[in-house]
Amino acid sequence: MSLSRRRFLALSAPAMMAFGRSAPRLFAQAANQSSEKDSDNILVVVQMSGGNDGLNTVIPHSHDEYKKSRPTLAISKDDVFAIDDDFGLHPELNGFADLLEDGRLGIVQGVGYPNPNRSHFESMDIWHTCFRKNESRQDGWLGRAIDQVQQQSSLDIPALHLGHQKQPFALTSLVHRVPTVKSLDQFRLEPLSQMTVPELQQGVRLERSESANLLGFVQSSTENALDVAQRMLETTSGYQPSVTYPESPIANDLKTIAQLIDSEFATRIYYVEIDGFDTHSEQALAHASLLKHVSESVTAFLNDIQQHGHGDRVLVTCFSEFGRRVAENASKGTDHGTAAPMFLAGNAVQPGLIGEHPDLTNLEQGDLVFHTDFREVYAGILENWLNLESKRVLGGSFDPVAFLNSSVS
Amino acid sequence: MHDIDPGWAWSPVEESQQPWTRQLAAHLYRRAGFSATSETLDEAANKSAAEVVAELVDGRTESEEYLAQMKQLGRTVVATGNVENLPAWWMYRFLTTTDMLREKMTLFWHGHFATSGDKVTDPQLMVDQNELLRRNSLGNFGTLVAEISRNPAMLIYLDSVTNRKAHPNENFAREVMELFALGEGRYTEDDIRELSRCFTGWEIRNGRYRFNRYQHDSGRKSILGQEGPFDGDEGVAIVLDQPALPDFIIGKLYQFFIADEPAPPAELLAPLTIEFRENGLNIAPVLKRILSSQLFYSPHSVARKVRSPVEFSVGFLRALEGSTDQYALTSGLSELGQVPFFPPNVKGWDGGRTWINSSTLLARSNLIQSILKNKNTRFSNGTLSDLFDKHRLNSSQEIIDWLETMLLAVSLPETVRLQLQSKIDSGSGNREERLKEVVHLICGLPEYQLS
Numbered sequence: 001m002s003l004s005r006r007r008f009l010a011l012s013a014p015a016m017m018a019f020g021r022s023a024p025r026l027f028a029q030a031a032n033q034s035s036e037k038d039s040d041n042i043l044v045v046v047q048m049s050g051g052n053d054g055l056n057t058v059i060p061h062s063h064d065e066y067k068k069s070r071p072t073l074a075i076s077k078d079d080v081f082a083i084d085d086d087f088g089l090h091p092e093l094n095g096f097a098d099l100l101e102d103g104r105l106g107i108v109q110g111v112g113y114p115n116p117n118r119s120h121f122e123s124m125d126i127w128h129t130c131f132r133k134n135e136s137r138q139d140g141w142l143g144r145a146i147d148q149v150q151q152q153s154s155l156d157i158p159a160l161h162l163g164h165q166k167q168p169f170a171l172t173s174l175v176h177r178v179p180t181v182k183s184l185d186q187f188r189l190e191p192l193s194q195m196t197v198p199e200l201q202q203g204v205r206l207e208r209s210e211s212a213n214l215l216g217f218v219q220s221s222t223e224n225a226l227d228v229a230q231r232m233l234e235t236t237s238g239y240q241p242s243v244t245y246p247e248s249p250i251a252n253d254l255k256t257i258a259q260l261i262d263s264e265f266a267t268r269i270y271y272v273e274i275d276g277f278d279t280h281s282e283q284a285l286a287h288a289s290l291l292k293h294v295s296e297s298v299t300a301f302l303n304d305i306q307q308h309g310h311g312d313r314v315l316v317t318c319f320s321e322f323g324r325r326v327a328e329n330a331s332k333g334t335d336h337g338t339a340a341p342m343f344l345a346g347n348a349v350q351p352g353l354i355g356e357h358p359d360l361t362n363l364e365q366g367d368l369v370f371h372t373d374f375r376e377v378y379a380g381i382l383e384n385w386l387n388l389e390s391k392r393v394l395g396g397s398f399d400p401v402a403f404l405n406s407s408v409s
Numbered sequence: 410m411h412d413i414d415p416g417w418a419w420s421p422v423e424e425s426q427q428p429w430t431r432q433l434a435a436h437l438y439r440r441a442g443f444s445a446t447s448e449t450l451d452e453a454a455n456k457s458a459a460e461v462v463a464e465l466v467d468g469r470t471e472s473e474e475y476l477a478q479m480k481q482l483g484r485t486v487v488a489t490g491n492v493e494n495l496p497a498w499w500m501y502r503f504l505t506t507t508d509m510l511r512e513k514m515t516l517f518w519h520g521h522f523a524t525s526g527d528k529v530t531d532p533q534l535m536v537d538q539n540e541l542l543r544r545n546s547l548g549n550f551g552t553l554v555a556e557i558s559r560n561p562a563m564l565i566y567l568d569s570v571t572n573r574k575a576h577p578n579e580n581f582a583r584e585v586m587e588l589f590a591l592g593e594g595r596y597t598e599d600d601i602r603e604l605s606r607c608f609t610g611w612e613i614r615n616g617r618y619r620f621n622r623y624q625h626d627s628g629r630k631s632i633l634g635q636e637g638p639f640d641g642d643e644g645v646a647i648v649l650d651q652p653a654l655p656d657f658i659i660g661k662l663y664q665f666f667i668a669d670e671p672a673p674p675a676e677l678l679a680p681l682t683i684e685f686r687e688n689g690l691n692i693a694p695v696l697k698r699i700l701s702s703q704l705f706y707s708p709h710s711v712a713r714k715v716r717s718p719v720e721f722s723v724g725f726l727r728a729l730e731g732s733t734d735q736y737a738l739t740s741g742l743s744e745l746g747q748v749p750f751f752p753p754n755v756k757g758w759d760g761g762r763t764w765i766n767s768s769t770l771l772a773r774s775n776l777i778q779s780i781l782k783n784k785n786t787r788f789s790n791g792t793l794s795d796l797f798d799k800h801r802l803n804s805s806q807e808i809i810d811w812l813e814t815m816l817l818a819v820s821l822p823e824t825v826r827l828q829l830q831s832k833i834d835s836g837s838g839n840r841e842e843r844l845k846e847v848v849h850l851i852c853g854l855p856e857y858q859l860s
Contacts (some may be wrong), residue, residue, distance in 0.1 A: 049754075119583075121756055122593045133594060165753060166746060166763045180766035186744065187768060189853075190775045192782070192846050193838065200774070200853045203825045208855070214669065214713060215819065218765055218855040225767035275754070280568035280580040330573035335580070365598060 041385050044257060044270045044301075044316045045142070046250070047168060048294060050278030051120065052320035053287055054340025054368075058107055058357075059088050065360035069327040073283060073334070083107070083353060092292040095299030099345055104302065106349040106403045108377055110358040112339035112370025116322065120278065120336070124321040128170035130375055130394050141378060142269055143173030144393045145386060149268055150176055157228060159269035160260065162253040168271055177224040181232070184256055188229050201226050235263045242307035246296045250274045254301035262308050268386065277320055281331035294318060302345060311347045315385050318343040319374070325366055339370035342377055348385070350405040376401045418704035419680045422458055427706050429458050432814055436711050439818065439860045440666055441465050441700055442509025444724035447800055447815065462701045466547065466693050470507040487533045492526030495535055495750045497739040503723045504732070510696070514546035515539070516719065517665055519749065520757030522557050522589060524566040526750045531562075534616055535750055538562040550658060550690040551649050554589060558645055559611070559618040567755070570613045574626045577605040584755055585648060592660075595653040596633060603630040607644030649690070655682040659695070666699050668713035669761035712818035714860045715764045718745035721773060724860075725780070725852065728815040729796060730789040733780050741779060744772035765858065774853040781845045793844040805833035812848070817856050825854065 060066045061077040063086070080088025081097035089097050099105035117123045122133060129137040146158045161167050161180040171178040181187050191197055204222045208215055239259040245251040253272040260267060274294060279287050298316055305314050323340030339358050358368035380400035382390040391397050427433070434453035438445035442465070445453070453461045464470075479502060486498045506512045519542055526535050538560050545553040557563050564570060569581040582605035586596045610625030611618070630639050632647050639647065648654070659681045663673055685695050704710055716724065722738060722745070725731065742748050746769045747758055758764075780786050788796040802808045809829055813820055821829075829847050836843040851857055 117593075118598060119587050119593045120754075121587075161766070164743075166759065167766045177767075180768045182744065182768040182772075186775075187771060189771055190778045192778055192849050193842070195837070196846065196849065196853075199828070199832075200850055203828065203850060203854055206822045206824055208822060214715065214762075215855055215859060217762060218715065218770075218858045221765050221767065222770050222853070222855055222858075225770040228767055229771060278580075280578055281570075327576065329578045330576040331568060331571060331578045333568065333578065335578065336583070 040266065040268060040313065041387070042261060042268055042270070042310075042314045043381060043386060044254075044272070044314060045170070046294065046298060046316060046318040047271070047273040048277050048290070048318060048320040049120075049124070049273055049275040050320070051123075051322045051324055051336055052277045052290075052340055053279060053283065053334055054110075054320075054323035054337075055326065056283075056287060057090050057093070057291060058083070058109065058341045058353075059090060060086060060357060060360060061088050062086065063360050065326070071328065072332050073328045087353065087357065090288065090291050092288045093295045094292075095295035096343070096345075099299055099302065100351055103351040103405075104345055104347060104349060105351055106344040106354055107352070108342045108344065108354045108372055108401060108403065109356060110339040110368060110371035111319070111342045111355075111374050111377060112322070112368075113373055113375070114370075116338040116367070116370070118322065118336040118338075120321055125169055127319065127321055127374060128168060130378070138172070139174050140168070140170035140172045141393055142170045142271070143176070143178070145382060145388055146171070146173050146176050146178065146269065148388045148393070149386075155266045155268065156231060157265060157267050159271070160257075160265075160267050161271045162256055163271075163273050164249070165273050165275070168273065171269075171271060177221050179224060179228045181228075181256070183252070184232060184259075187232055189226065197226065197230075231265075235265065239263070241304050243300050243304045245300045245304070246293070248293045248297060250293055251297035251300065254297050255304070258301055258304045258308070261305055261310050261314065279324070279333050280329065280335060281333040283328075283333040298343075298345060306347070315344065315346040315348060315381070317345075317377075317381065323368065326360065326363060326368065327366055338364075338367040340368075342374070344377075344403050348404050350403055354401060354403055372401060373398060377403075380404075413677055413704070413709065415677050415680050418677060419698055419702045421701050422703050422706045424457070427703070430454060433458070433706055434461065435814055436706065436818060437461060437465075437700065438509070439720070439724060440705075440714070442513055442727075443503055443720060444728040444815075445509075446728065446730050447811070450814070458706070459701050462697055465510040465700065466697045468508065475505075475507075483536050487536055490532065492530055492532045492535055492750065495526060495532055496742065496748050497735050499539070499749045500719075500723065500739050500742075501735055503719060504726055511543065511546050514692070514696075515543040516749065517662075518542040518546055518553065520752060520760075521661065522553075522563060523752035523755050523757035524560075524562050525752055525754075529562045529565050531616065534562040534565070539750075547693045547696065548691070550685075550692055551646075554585075554645060554649060555642065557589070558585070558641065561613045561616050561618060564611070564613050564618070569608065569611065571624075572605075572609050572611050573624045574609045577602075577609050577626070579605045581605070581608055582644075585645065588756055590648045590657065591651055591653045592657040595651070595657070599631070600633050603632045604644045604648070606630050607632070607639050608641045611641055652686075655685040655690070658690075659685055662695065662699065664760070666696075667705060667710045669715060670713075712859045715761055716858055716860045717758065717760060717764060718742055718747035718769075718773075719749065720860060721745065721858070722776060722780075725777060725816070729793075729848075731780070731786060733786040734783050737779065737783060737785075738776075741772070741776040745769050745776060746772075770858075773858070774849070777849055777852040781849055792841050793848065794841050797844070805830040808833060808844075808847075812851060816851060818859050819856050821851075821854065821856055 059075050059080050061080055067074050079091045082088045096105055128140045130141050131137040149158045159171055159178045161171055161178055164182050167180045189197055239262055241255055245255045250272055257270045276290055305311055319342045320340055322338055324334035324337040328334050355372040358371055375394045375398040378394055379390040379398040380403055382388045382393055383400045384404055431450045431454045434450045482498055486494045529535055541556055567581040567584055568578055572578055579601055583601045587593050606626045610621045612621050627638055635647050659678050681695055688694050789799055797808055802811050809826055832847055833843055
């Protein structure tokens, strides 16, 4: 067995520092060529859409301001899974509590960005692109990451979106098309005769005169869809999950990802979404059920890939476009807020709280002031996990959040 | 885009510059409706563009019998108690209505004032809202917003069934500004908080709007620079009076009717936003101007949109005089990413490039395949051969030419045309099978995804 990429990088780290800025790319490439395909790290992004109530996820149970602001929604110390003396996980986050105890869950506290936007769509676009509305934004942060991956070593399918939703902006690349797979069963072209697929492929591939615009986009997307569908048919039969997944769309999506990781796909980035976190009224039960879905599904997924021998190279991250207002509203819900925790899960993660919790007594317009910029978390993921240069992806220099345990980085 | 002269863009299309043809009539019916039959295109080509547009905008051609039938069907669907049965009902209307533009605009407003049966769950409330949108679809935007603000389905969808004085729920007020009227960034967070105070006391009880004066905050508010003890209606009126409003609505209409991209510069939209403001936010005159404009029939617009799933499927059947199993058709739609009555979120469908990904592209092709395979599918009450015979299409070349006009906004590469022709002339299988395959292939090509 050849030297794994990570060990290669670890061994050569002092050399890189000596070379300065341009060196890591060179070494990453060398590492890539010398390693087996399955030694590359994989990122799985879980998007919790609608604005997750961070305060009722990682709970400052004993804080006076918390109890006072949440007369019906506050969760008491007795009900949480303790993280430390001051904070606990929501009572439905059993899975995450197990991961934490197992040393596989890191929680970055108070993640947000300056001058927060409270529109779902604008804030999500900011998280997806790292840019504001008044700046030019045609591609997403992961799309730009994919462009770098493809420069290093061209993969058939560098990234994949699983789910029934439209493709997230984060995955938009100006150069590469990212496939969206709703379900593996339906991800194929149903032909009227044996000739349909090759004839369609032939017709799609022909050069068009106006390939730069919308037609060109549809053309390359169709070509990609037909190719990927064929590859999927060839490589994904016969997978047996080693754990029982819960019954939910996000669990199914994650199970499919486990299956793809275990097949020959060299995909580096996977993306799934769970919607419903916009809890303006009657929040308690709905929020509990959503957190349960996320925590159980992610935990089942990590246990599954662990038992299939891929645990060391998978990192899961969970984020939402914003947290929610500290004070609850009159409908037993919460309105749009700002900073919230992000989760990082996997064997390589330094377990426990990362960064500081926003001060509950120092609010801006009733909202938390962020502590860690989400782009610092992205920088950590890009630089330390995916071995990519973060500055080009994020449109600026951000200090990478250190979330890997020391035996890895 | 920045080079386009706004004066030229919105002036009426001129016969001398842009001869009126079946192809351009097909473009008009794809955008202002859901595609038209060959006969309709012939009739349209014998009139002027202005006449056809006037018919689309002003015409009320649905018969009393048809309206009664739709009402009866609606009652039947509501009686099942299941919102999941609503999309097939609306799809039937898309397929059969003679007032295409009104139905198209009803779908536009459904995306704009997005409300989902997933959350509302009561089919009667969804049908009521649908009727509200249809009734106002070509009417006055101010009236539309005023009515939608008290619409039970909308208020349930935006968590505003109760709205108490003490801690007002901001959801509805936020979406009025961000998604219904002004666009993101044209207001402050304080404006939202103040507007939400105006809506306190607005409630839904037993499926009806009710004002609860005990829960209304009658204090002074400060909204978008104006101060006073405003109630909900006054709050809405202040929003409607903002200069940002015509920009926002006209921008959306531009994207819906002219082109997905690039975003038009403000100067290009200016003549329309001025007209919209000056005519008191009436929708029909602006639509008439858009649909008879130089820009609409120019290469800046033709084939510059991705077909929505409804346009893709309904347009296929309407252009080829087709009918099929209604429920099979509708159940296929969710794979394509658009189910009427079930928009993905409060922002509706983004459209444009977001309709396209590998799954939706495969699903598009598979939907056409399943329609062609379905034993209940008829083209002009017969087979594809019958349809082509009816239109006196003898050679394979005539068939491909005809299909191009009927189905495509942009012509096929010559190599593909020849490939399809030889498939009709000498492919394997019987003639009907070969014709079906050719139609299936055309609908899988990039060209058919554009409108």
